[in-house]
Amino acid sequence: MARKASIIGGGVIGGGWAARFLLNGWDVSVFDPDPQAERKIGEVLANARRSLPALSDVPMPAEGRLSFAASIAESVEGADYIQESVSERLPLKHRVFAEIQAVAKGVPIGSSTSGFKPSELQEGAADPSTIFVSHPFNPVYLLPLSEIVPSPKSDLQIIENAKEILREIGMFPLHVRKEIDAHIADRFLEAVWREALWLVKDGIATTEEIDEAIRMGFGLRWGQMGLFETYRVAGGEAGMKHFMAQFGPCLQWPWTKLTDVPEFTEELVDLIAGQSDEQSGKYTIRELERIRDQNLIGFLRALKDRNWGAGKVLLDHDKRRRASFHETGKTGEGAPLVMAEMQVLPGWIDYNGHMTESRYLFASSETSDAFLRLIGADMDYVANGHSYYTAETHIMHLGEAKLGDRLTGTLQVLHADEKRLHVFIRILRGDEVVASLEQMLLHVDMKAGRTCPAAPEVLAKLLPIAEAHGSLPRPAAAGRFVGQRK
Template structure:
């Protein structure tokens, strides 16, 4: 099997991530079948695609790409029967995902690839109940999937290396940046990094050090600007001057022993929850979620254009 044998795609689960995948696949000229047992799922799905389509078109679509190439099929068995790739997006609960993936595995044709969008569960766990675990892989995207290019690919103990290779080629072909993670770990890579910042941010709010708005500003106007181009390692490499990371570690390495961070999450008390919720609501007062999503999407389109301009040919092999 190779990347070119992936013609028919089925998306299972049409929440935020599932609909994001639908937008990404449609934008790249694929026919997509979607399925979801929830009431009014089709109407919500089509409304979400309509809403995202202007940003998708601005970002760029393939010849022949159309919203009309989307079909909703309520029956799971029928929906996955002819698919070459099945993208699963069920709620992030192990029991639900394992059961659903086993069902998909029993209905799908033998050569189909089954990809889970799980943000934290390991593929070996997810594929445990499947008759053909070798074709099950984690393909974890980031919201909004139709614009953000990163997808983390993780194979389980039983996943075929060939499936990983084909998946990498396929996701690359739909203008994504596939990051193949060789070692299974809960939360994969990007979510573990985001979780560390999220936990520390909760402590800062809980301890009365900063508000949600101040914490967001600290990232937006500081490290966030640099991370969009370089990430944490190259940012600190440049902080070391001409000697780069060698000098940075010699100069600031001892500070790693200082108790600057807590990392273990604070207890999510009602008081902390209200502080975070009220802070976010005050930050966004007068702006609807829909308006904020549109602003985010327009920003991401232009930001990626800047990234291509200032980091031409950037890839995931660490080479500039």
């Protein structure tokens, strides 16, 4: 039987909590007096269904059952976990907790509050030990962090149980050891926000320029290494102590509106350097640099896939390089067209130390995509509703590409007409063919969902190439069936 989560307050945050629990197999009951709550939750849930499963490499559990309660008492009845996400008004939260605890005894009650301390939430409660802060970040169904903040009155076993529940739904519960206004993360956000407002007010930067400074620079580092580990690497081989000695004095400079800073002493340096050694000392600086670099590659490629932020810069750079790589009007007389240059990256390697099977298909896609761009069937063409769809692929693995190998993708047109494109792709390491792929592509009207003739301007580029390639020797592997002997 599925466990039940009760969500009190169905706004953006409450809706995110509902989606996170539902998609991880929990039944969810929502209470929100807003007559639009069901619609709003439905819209958040639709987004979550499209995105959260993409983070998982194993099948998601069967989705739980969503219901909307007419009262708080109905919502929390039989709940195993309760999350309060009502407006940031302390008297309102106190009334909600009182109604919850009139029905639900001993059940963990997390609050999404970004500002109130748990001791403030617990004031006047029938059982303060079950109430604590569980502060998430939007979108709750994707971002894993939830700050778990207890008070001295909290039941530590309830806190541990709540943390385990959050881990089970894919979140990262960060146990905040001492309660403090705004917890941990929002204090950083407030400091950055305040400084950003001054920069705008004083005419130093626009909001766009500030955002670019973050997403093109340190935001990428913070996303995978945080603050102290980033600065540890910046300290070079001497680590955090050297960084503190080099940059610590600037805390006394009047750079910032945030002038209330701790006194810079040897004791403070030793404290932070010691904690940094404990945090990261098992790695050398060189190892941390490699970890950092590989993480950044992952982030940047993800951004590139979405043409967003720093990824757009990479895409624009690729576009310029492709323009210089391919000659205008090239038809490939005398040889297949060279369409792609690649290198085997660490993420392309399987457990045997060879390029993994999926990456041969990726290399083929890079080659065929470059060819489609050459004939004018590019992303603008796709945006107008037409595309070439791959209908069949036959791959032969002829060699073993390894880390660092430079690969070339060539394409030979075997046949082309108004609707069909039959190609033979070779993936080469130097002169050695490590894989060949034979593909049939069909030209499709995407809106109608059926084949149709390609645009005249595409055919005007494609057909001369097909004619030029007609004089090339037909590859021996073309037309082979799986398992056919050499």
